[in-house]
Amino acid sequence: MALIEVKNVQTVFGSKVVHNGLNLHINEGEIYGLLGPSGCGKTTLLREMVMLQEFHGGSIEVLGKKIESISERDAQELRQRWGVLFQFGALFSSLTIAENIALPLKEYTKLSKDMIETIVKFKIKLVGLQYSDAHLYPSEISGGMKKKAGLARALAMDPKLLFLDEPTSGLDPISAREFDRLILQLRDMLGLTIVMVSHDLQSIYDTLDRVAIIDNKKIAYEGTLDEVTSVKSDFIQTFFKEHA
Amino acid sequence: MxxxxxxxxxxxxxxxxxxxxxxxxxxxxxxxxxxxxxxxxxxxxxxxxxxxxxxxxxxxxxxxxxxxxxxxxxxxxxxxxxxxxxxxxxxxxxxxxVDFKTPIPHTQTLTFLEKTGYIFSEYYRGFVAFIAFFGELFVTKFRYLTSLHKIRYKEIFFEMNESALKALGIIALTSFLIGLVVAYQSAYQLKLYGANIFIVDMLGISIFRELAPLITAIVIAGRSGSSYTAQIGAMKITQEIDAMRTMGFEPFAFLVLPRIIALMITMPLLIFVADMMAIFGGMIVANIDLHITPQLFIDRLNEVVAAKHFFIGLIKGPFFAFLIATIGIYRGLMVKDDTQSIGFNTTKSVVESIFAVIVCDAVFSIAFTNLGI
Structure with missing residues (x-):
């Protein structure tokens, strides 16, 4: 079943065409990668899927809702069913790590305080942070920790769908591989569907089930990584050459 | 669901x-x-x-x-x-x-004594940082005054336009209204005594000496001083200032001095505009309420208000400008690595610069009175 369907999407910034008719679909339970050279509009497409950016043609369907014509109520419900991890964490700087993770739980559920704290502690452990980091403010922790805390916040509501924008960039190789393992584990156990933008080859090969490669405003390739090198595209040939 | x-x-x-x-x-x-x-x-x-x-x-x-x-x-x-x-x-x-036993450690609460000590040490450090900022400012200033070709004229003119000329409209409007209000309030009192003509003396001295410079300074502090803080603070968060330092561009020469110099040059001009607009406002009220014709108003102004009052007002300009610009920029450089501190420092910048302007004005008042000016 396709959780996300992108049909003929067009995006224009001023006089610059970013996407000229993108088509792709993401199935349930998949770890799906959006790849491509810098400036090809991967992050833009991700932002369009989570309703942060308008697109100028075509349609995007997420969890059965067409987001170009979605009502405010449906949009709000949709937002509770996905988690988004931004490239630099985007934690709220006035709240501690624990408060950042607890925020959606406090706002959207009626769970007891004690239960929320247990969930927060579980998420902190799950992403590999320590309890002693919980009371720190975002300005007091490193970039890698911000990313982990951002993932914990994205996972707070146990979403079915997770969007990750360059999850392993800025992490040391050990943390990056741990992150990959964590993502695979989450998918296997909780049946998450994960959409990510990534440049990390190791992470791409370790985690992704299927990929879409955006090049020249179009999808240059969509499918598994096994056949990717058969496509004639400069970007694909250089990017995947060493691994092939 | x-x-x-x-x-x-x-x-x-x-x-x-x-x-x-x-x-x-x-x-x-x-x-x-x-x-x-x-x-x-x-x-x-x-x-x-x-x-x-x-x-x-x-x-x-x-x-x-x-x-x-x-x-x-x-x-x-x-x-x-x-x-x-x-x-x-x-x-x-x-x-x-999951772990049900260990609670999340919270930041330890401070005792009263620790809190007091913390606050005072913060103030002390803030004071030392301000002195250091001042020192660096003067050193750079002298270095650049000795080599005039290094002064960044382009930035200065840009800042003059941004932070002063674009404020002309609001300053003209505010001072016009202040002149109107002051004249209107005093017209009623003066009428009781039949001392209609003295409105000119009163308006002339109070506007030229005090009101116009203060109104201008307060508007500029709220408008341009705050924008200095927010702009430089944001540049600090995005590491632009660090980038400038590593490339060998002294932030003091590129960001700080042009702003201070631009504001010091334009402030007297803004005060002049404020003078004219406030007197104009007063003149309208005098004409309508007290039947003093503009011709009579100007003749009387010439007669009783000495030029020194006008010049004292203008002289205050560069001093106020210096205070507003330095405090605004200093607060911008104090911004730490989170978004909240931009808001905090911008508030501080406006409050402190208005306070500093008023203190400076009081010092001028006492000094000029004692000097018999």
Missing amino acids: KNSYLLSDFTKNTLSLNFQGELTLCTITSFQKELEKLSYNDVVKIVINLNDVSYIDTAAAILISKIRYKANTQKIPVELVCENGNFLKTIQLVENK
């Missing part, structure tokens, strides 16, 4: 918890609180049945392991009836990671 519910049954000292439906964060709320309050007195055995459950998420798994943990501490055996391997895996994952 599917609902979940709990069928609980207590027979023969056995508590059976029969969960049904889709167990998620949102659906478990209906019974989560009651379940936690449940006491296990007289309970010999607990049976948790998950066979009628269609899906569980980690929050639900935490709830289940919480029951198991609580039962465990009271040495009550728990039987988990679950045929779905994935559910067991989720519960396993949760039980590996």
